Amino acid sequence: MEKKNYKFWFVAGSQFLYGEETLKRVEADCKIIVDALNKSGRLPFEIIYRDTVKTSDGAEKIIKNANYDDDCAGIITFCHTFSPSKMWINALASLQKPWLHFHTQFNRTIPNEEIDMDYMNLHQGAHGDREHGFIGARLRKPRKVIMGHWQDEDIQLRIAKWMKSAAAAAFSRELKVMRFGDNMREVAVTEGDKVEVQLKLGWEVNTWPVGALVEKMNEVSDSEIDALMEEYHALYDFNTDDIETVRYQAREEIAIKKMMDSENCLAFSNTFQDLYGMKQLPGIATQDLMRQGYGYGGEGDWKVAALTAVMKFMGEHSAFMEDYTYDLENGISLGAHMLEVCPSLAAEKPKVEVHPLGIGDREDPARLVFEGKAGKGIVASLVDMGGRLRLIVQDIECIKPTQSMPNLPVARVMWKPAPNLATGAECWILAGGAHHTVLSYDCDAEMMRDFARIMDIEFVHINKNTTPEELEKELFLFDIAWKLKN
Numbered sequence: 386m387e388k389k390n391y392k393f394w395f396v397a398g399s400q401f402l403y404g405e406e407t408l409k410r411v412e413a414d415c416k417i418i419v420d421a422l423n424k425s426g427r428l429p430f431e432i433i434y435r436d437t438v439k440t441s442d443g444a445e446k447i448i449k450n451a452n453y454d455d456d457c458a459g460i461i462t463f464c465h466t467f468s469p470s471k472m473w474i475n476a477l478a479s480l481q482k483p484w485l486h487f488h489t490q491f492n493r494t495i496p497n498e499e500i501d502m503d504y505m506n507l508h509q510g511a512h513g514d515r516e517h518g519f520i521g522a523r524l525r526k527p528r529k530v531i532m533g534h535w536q537d538e539d540i541q542l543r544i545a546k547w548m549k550s551a552a553a554a555a556f557s558r559e560l561k562v563m564r565f566g567d568n569m570r571e572v573a574v575t576e577g578d579k580v581e582v583q584l585k586l587g588w589e590v591n592t593w594p595v596g597a598l599v600e601k602m603n604e605v606s607d608s609e610i611d612a613l614m615e616e617y618h619a620l621y622d623f624n625t626d627d628i629e630t631v632r633y634q635a636r637e638e639i640a641i642k643k644m645m646d647s648e649n650c651l652a653f654s655n656t657f658q659d660l661y662g663m664k665q666l667p668g669i670a671t672q673d674l675m676r677q678g679y680g681y682g683g684e685g686d687w688k689v690a691a692l693t694a695v696m697k698f699m700g701e702h703s704a705f706m707e708d709y710t711y712d713l714e715n716g717i718s719l720g721a722h723m724l725e726v727c728p729s730l731a732a733e734k735p736k737v738e739v740h741p742l743g744i745g746d747r748e749d750p751a752r753l754v755f756e757g758k759a760g761k762g763i764v765a766s767l768v769d770m771g772g773r774l775r776l777i778v779q780d781i782e783c784i785k786p787t788q789s790m791p792n793l794p795v796a797r798v799m800w801k802p803a804p805n806l807a808t809g810a811e812c813w814i815l816a817g818g819a820h821h822t823v824l825s826y827d828c829d830a831e832m833m834r835d836f837a838r839i840m841d842i843e844f845v846h847i848n849k850n851t852t853p854e855e856l857e858k859e860l861f862l863f864d865i866a867w868k869l870k871n
């Protein structure tokens with residue numbers, strides 16, 4: 386999936402008090418910083434030096450332009466010198482883009498011989514950025530603050546992560562979700578207020594008839610299927626002779642993709658309870674679409690479908706997931722789904738297999754079977770609390786599956802949740818986290834927290850320090866705070 390060429394605007398803060406020479410130095414230094422960040426090779430998008438703010442009008446003009454520029458995914462401010470913050474009030478009050486306050490300094494250390502009052506007047510981020518920080522706090526503007534030297538790798542990587550979250554916000558505001566059928570009957574957690582979701586996250590969630598998909602499937606030609614089968618053969622090992630069944634999945638994939646592409650949708654949901662006219666529940670069809678970056682949610686779960694697309698935008702090794710069953714002795718959760726686990730999680734080349742499906746009454750569907758990779762990750766869940774959305778993120782450690790499970794006919798991932806299985810599950814359940822999640826190796830809690838802040842939704846993080854007692858208090862206080870806030 387092609388990523389839009391988002392830009393980030395670097396805006397320095399200063400004033401006319403210091404004279405032309407100092408202002409020239411400020412601009413030159415900021416350009417060096419921007420150049421070095423771009424050349425680090427660590428940033429996912431380009432930063433553009435825009436200007437040094439010296440007046441209220443100047444600040445307002447830049448921010449208004451940023452607001453109206455679709456390619457601008459956020460602003461980064463730094464006060465090399467002191468920039469009196471009343472001149473930023475009108476500008477920041479109207480800011481609609483994500484904001485990173487980068488609290489840095491041109492020089493890493495204090496040069497003993499060189500330092501005099503001229504030096505002090507130029508290198509004063511230490512107090513210039515405090516004035517800037519105050520006005521951010523006073524205006525209650527959501528913002529990210531990162532402090533450290535601009536040449537440091539860890540600082541550049543943190544900026545890179547924030548940029549991914551900020552760009553994901555822009556991506557999210559343009560995201561369209563295609564629903565085939567409604568939610569699985571009687572399920573609560575997959576429901577939600579689509580008006581609130583569109584207002585906060587930008588997601589346009591609409592439905593199309595399964596019958597229209599079946600018509601589209603019937604139009605797919607043999608040569609289109611041949612071409613996709615060639616891709617399947619290149620990407621996956623075939624562990625079945627039932628080629629017709631796999632070809633039927635290819636037909637489904639081509640038709641779903643055509644329908645999504647014609648409506649500019651980057652995520653979809655369907656349900657095994659509404660497959661009217663379809664012979665198989667999409668298995669590989671859905672898995673191979675997720676590999677390409679499309680979001681997906683089973684059982685009509687359009688929230689997790691859209692969240693999957695957003696998290697895949699932030700980091701490709703992200704996938705729709707479901708907690709299925711536990712190993713209580715070893716503190717492990719086994720995650721899988723009926724069929725639809727994304728091959729971006731695979732530790733090995735996925736195998737194409739055909740097995741009966743215990744649920745529903747359709748033909749045996751072809752699916753990809755594999756083991757998930759080991760490594761650090763998160764699981765994330767978005768739930769509708771009635772009046773607001775809550776994003777719950779839990780740190781996890783994925784492990785190589787401890788058993789071979791030769792009779793399990795689906796892809797599987799095993800992980801140890803933080804702080805441990807029992808406490809982690811207690812906290813997850815207290816917070817109302819769904820059984821459907823997005824599992825990601827590439828996104829972390831800081832990125833998701835940044836995303837939640839930008840989108841103005843509640844964020845709950847279950848980590849190595851979380852206890853049910855503290856979480857219960859936090860949830861109680863958050864609930865009151867969000868009711869007052871919205």
Ligand code: MN
Pocket residue numbers: 683684707722821
């Ligand atoms: Mn499910």
